[in-house]
Amino acid sequence: MSFYEIYKQYKEFDYDGFFASLSDSAIHTALNKPKKSEMDLLALLSPKAGQDHLEAMAQKSNELTIRNFGKTILMFTPLYLANYCENACIYCGFNRTNHISRSRLTMEEVEREGAAIQAMGVRHIIILTGESRAVTPPSYIADCARILRKYVSSICIEVYSLTQEEYEMLYEAGVDSFTMFQETYNEDIYPILHPSGPKHDYRTRLDSPEKACIAQYRSVNIGALLGLDEWRREVFYTALHAKYLTDRYPGTDIAVSLPRIRPCAGEGTFHPKCEVDDRAIVQAMTALRLFLPRLGITVSTRETPEFRDHLIGLGVTKMSAGSVTEVGGHAESPKTEGQFEISDPRSVPEMAEAIHRHGYQCVYKDWDEI
Amino acid sequence: MKQEDTLIIGGREFQSRLFVGTGKFSDDALIPDMIARSGAQVVTAAVRRMDFDAPQRSVLHYIPKTVTLMPNTSGARTAEEALRIARLARAAGCGNFIKIEVISDNTYLLPDNEETARAARLLSEDGFIPLCYMLPDLYAARRMRDAGAAAIMPLGAPIGTNRGLRTKEMVQILIDEIDLPVVVDAGIGKPSEAAEAMEMGAAAVLVNTAIASANDPICMAEAFAKAVEAGRTAYLAGLGSVGDGKASASSPLTGFLH
Numbered sequence: 001m002s003f004y005e006i007y008k009q010y011k012e013f014d015y016d017g018f019f020a021s022l023s024d025s026a027i028h029t030a031l032n033k034p035k036k037s038e039m040d041l042l043a044l045l046s047p048k049a050g051q052d053h054l055e056a057m058a059q060k061s062n063e064l065t066i067r068n069f070g071k072t073i074l075m076f077t078p079l080y081l082a083n084y085c086e087n088a089c090i091y092c093g094f095n096r097t098n099h100i101s102r103s104r105l106t107m108e109e110v111e112r113e114g115a116a117i118q119a120m121g122v123r124h125i126i127i128l129t130g131e132s133r134a135v136t137p138p139s140y141i142a143d144c145a146r147i148l149r150k151y152v153s154s155i156c157i158e159v160y161s162l163t164q165e166e167y168e169m170l171y172e173a174g175v176d177s178f179t180m181f182q183e184t185y186n187e188d189i190y191p192i193l194h195p196s197g198p199k200h201d202y203r204t205r206l207d208s209p210e211k212a213c214i215a216q217y218r219s220v221n222i223g224a225l226l227g228l229d230e231w232r233r234e235v236f237y238t239a240l241h242a243k244y245l246t247d248r249y250p251g252t253d254i255a256v257s258l259p260r261i262r263p264c265a266g267e268g269t270f271h272p273k274c275e276v277d278d279r280a281i282v283q284a285m286t287a288l289r290l291f292l293p294r295l296g297i298t299v300s301t302r303e304t305p306e307f308r309d310h311l312i313g314l315g316v317t318k319m320s321a322g323s324v325t326e327v328g329g330h331a332e333s334p335k336t337e338g339q340f341e342i343s344d345p346r347s348v349p350e351m352a353e354a355i356h357r358h359g360y361q362c363v364y365k366d367w368d369e370i
Numbered sequence: 371m372k373q374e375d376t377l378i379i380g381g382r383e384f385q386s387r388l389f390v391g392t393g394k395f396s397d398d399a400l401i402p403d404m405i406a407r408s409g410a411q412v413v414t415a416a417v418r419r420m421d422f423d424a425p426q427r428s429v430l431h432y433i434p435k436t437v438t439l440m441p442n443t444s445g446a447r448t449a450e451e452a453l454r455i456a457r458l459a460r461a462a463g464c465g466n467f468i469k470i471e472v473i474s475d476n477t478y479l480l481p482d483n484e485e486t487a488r489a490a491r492l493l494s495e496d497g498f499i500p501l502c503y504m505l506p507d508l509y510a511a512r513r514m515r516d517a518g519a520a521a522i523m524p525l526g527a528p529i530g531t532n533r534g535l536r537t538k539e540m541v542q543i544l545i546d547e548i549d550l551p552v553v554v555d556a557g558i559g560k561p562s563e564a565a566e567a568m569e570m571g572a573a574a575v576l577v578n579t580a581i582a583s584a585n586d587p588i589c590m591a592e593a594f595a596k597a598v599e600a601g602r603t604a605y606l607a608g609l610g611s612v613g614d615g616k617a618s619a620s621s622p623l624t625g626f627l628h
Contacts, residue, residue: 067530068585070394121424153421165420235578251447294477359396365421365428367445370454 002207006112007237009187011039015233019046027053031060041239054283061262061286061315064180064293071360072317073350076124076156078300079113080327081105081144081216085130086247089183091228091261091270093325095139096197100337103327104135110144114151116331120348123153123365126179130162131198138166142173149174149268154367156219161197161208167215174369177219178212180205180357181259182229193228201358209241213249218367220245221298223257226280227272235284239291244369247293255296255318258284262302262340280345284315289315301344308344312358321351375606377573379387379551380467380499380520382438384409388567388598389440389553390591391578393419400587401432406572410589413437414469414576416444417459430464432506440501442469449488458500466498469523479529483510487517494518503555511548521550523576526567530579534563538570545571559591561597567608568601 018039027049030040043049044057079339082104083096093100105113117125127144129136136159145155156177157170167178180206184190190202199205224234224240238256246254256282261272281303286293299308299316301323310317323345324330325338346354352362377384389412392401405413407620413433420441433439441459446452447620449472456468470493472485481503487510492518493500506524512590514522524541527533534557535541537541545552564575577594584590 005545066394067532067579068580070579071396072394118423121427123421246477250476252478294479361395361397363419364424366418368418368455368458370446370451370458 002201002203003210003241006240006244007187007206010237010240011187015042018036018042019048019232022046022048024048031056036071038243041287041291042236044290045234045236045283049287050283054279054286057286058282058289058314061289064289065313065315065317068294069317072363073174073312073316073355074124074363074366075122075355075358076126076318077120077122077322077330077348078126078128078129078325079148079159079330081110082129082132082136082323083143083327084132084135086133086199087131087194087199088094089194089197089199091193091225091272093337099267105138105144105328106110107143107147107356109328110147111329112331113232113328114148118151119285120330121364122322122348123155124367125154125155126153126158126177126320128339129160133160133198138169141175141367142170142356145173145175146171149369153365153369154218156221161204162211164211167211167217169213171217176217176367176369177221178209178217179215179221179257180212181223181225182206182238182241183225183235185241186229189229194281199356209245210248213245213252217252218312219253219255219296221257221296223259225259225261225276225300226276227261227305228271228286231273231280231284233274235287238289241293242288242295253296254292255298256288256300256346257300258288259302262343266277279308282311285311285315300347301338301342304343305346306328308357309354312355312360319351319355321340321346322348372596374485375602377551377574379501384411384438385429385597386572386595387574387602388595389414389555389574389576390563390581390594391415391576392433393578394580394582395587396582398429401429402434404581405434405437405587407588407595408581409500409595410439411437412467414442414578416442417441417455418445418465420459420462422462423464438467439464440467440469441465442488442503444471444473444487446470446472447453447474449486449492451484451493452485452489453496455484455580457491457496457606458499460498467501467505468493468498468544469501471503474587483507483513486510490514490519491517501553506537506544508540508547511544515548515550519550521553521573522548523553523555525556526554527559528566529556530556532580532583533557534559535566538566541567541572542570561582561593564594564599565597565604568598569604571605574598581623 030043158179298318355362390410392415443452443455501521505522527536551575552565555576
């Protein structure tokens with residue numbers, strides 16, 4: 001069994017017909033059901049729900065989030081280990097055809113970055129690389145994790161697809177969480193957006209989160225890069241994927257991100273196919289919360305400070321701060337261009353203060369390596 | 371009467387029968403006042419939230435030294451993980467009074483009784499005083515008792531739901547049958563439900579979400595303190611029997627025997 005089989009069941013679904021057939025009372029019914037079906041979720045993602053029922057969705061999402069997570073937001077920060085990449089994803093600054101400077105942190109630099117992040121007070125980090133088995137093989141990532149675990153209490157990887165054994169090896173090295181975005185669930189446009197390199201293979205990427213669950217990772221975070229295809233479907237598939245993993249791996253915390261595509265380095269600018277406005281993000285977030293009340297929801301610094309602040313209370317449970325998307329950058333000046341432009345440049349204390357102003361607590365540590 | 375009404379768990383004596391949790395607050399700075407107004411003498415905190423490298427910012431910083439800290443093993447999926455978390459807490463100076471939480475279903479957060487009973491044995495053999503968060507089940511409670519549990523902590527409803535004493539009948543059986551303190555943990559949403567648990571003969575109740583998610587957590591802590599005290603006093607006073615709503619028969623059926 002793979003999530004792919006569930007994706008295929010809905011691939012040819014008549015979404016527009018379903019949306020057109022929805023009445024207000026159908027949305028109202030979906031909104032008030034204690035346990036929501038896939039079709040209830042789709043009703044909540046409909047244009048009509050977004051237009052006429054968003055406030056009611058937000059109120060319920062707020063209530064469910066506080067009951068399940070309290071008035072808290074978990075803080076994390078990213079650390080880019082390297083930006084060498086063999087892929088040619090047409091929307092990404094690390095695209096191998098982009099003439100940007102490439103770099104990889106040495107173990108001494110990783111040590112300094114770890115110490116700098118620890119001094120910031122952050123205990124949850126996400127480590128990232130481009131896809132290069134030659135320059136940043138799994139053994140390199142494991143070496144970095146072994147150093148970083150001295151400085152932080154939770155390490156999440158956001159790297160290329162690995163084998164089952166490699167995920168298990170990294171778990172042994174101290175990695176406890178996993179993030180990977182499918183980018184788009186639309187298997188027809190996926191190969192066009194990822195024209196070459198190992199990432200070209202849709203199925204390998206789709207099945208990677210499940211491998212992390214099998215390897216006993218604590219937290220598995222998935223998502224679609226919103227803007228590559230019609231967002232309502234992408235969020236629907238993301239939610240189905242999250243439910244698939246939640247049902248099969250009840251001991252793993254499943255989380256979802258709602259990243260919107262951002263401008264990046266490179267020749268010519270990629271123009272997203274579909275518009276994803278703020279209202280869409282709010283509808284997506286609240287629909288996800290209503291469908292899966294205990295789902296972790298992550299919002300990164302891709303979003304602006306103003307918008308991120310407004311999202312507190314609407315369903316988000318994890319936020320990043322002190323972000324740099326260049327290699328290194330916490331201990332010393334960044335060595336390269338970034339993967340994409342961040343929108344929220346606030347430091348960790350500034351972000352914590354903003355969270356506090358909204359009546360929420362910024363949680364720095366919620367895990368220990370045991 | 372009240373002076374003699376001491377709760378004893380693992381050799382420690384407590385006058386308050388309200389235990390409080392420290393998760394989900396909008397600001398940890400609320401915790402000292404919340405504890406003071408609740409009168410609680412036992413306070414639980416998740417070891418995974420304790421930051422021993424940054425004590426000023428750790429939840430521990432807000433828990434007064436005058437109360438008994440009961441670290442919990444939240445995040446443990448197996449008995450062995452619970453033991454490792456308990457040892458981490460002890461090594462950091464948090465004592466040996468541990469609430470065992472072993473959960474491997476993140477949708478409902480229901481405790482795994484089998485692993486919890488195993489954890490109780492591992493922890494008690496390692497010198498801890500384990501209190502077991504559990505699904506109210508008589509057989510499991512006996513196993514935990516036999517494994518060295520100092521108290522059992524059955525849930526009233528799934529954690530964080532504020533749905534009240536949904537497991538009332540099963541909890542009553544544990545109170546009646548298990549010769550250990552029974553602390554009702556999880557699910558209690560209102561002070562009246564805490565009072566109800568105490569009237570049933572529970573040794574104590576543990577409340578977290580209902581206080582943390584109240585508009586005024588400090589005031590709610592006091593409301594729970596009063597409710598627990600009222601429920602306990604009622605239990606000790608002996609509740610009158612409850613009628614069935616019918617008047618007594620005016621012509622007794624056995625009157626002819628006299």
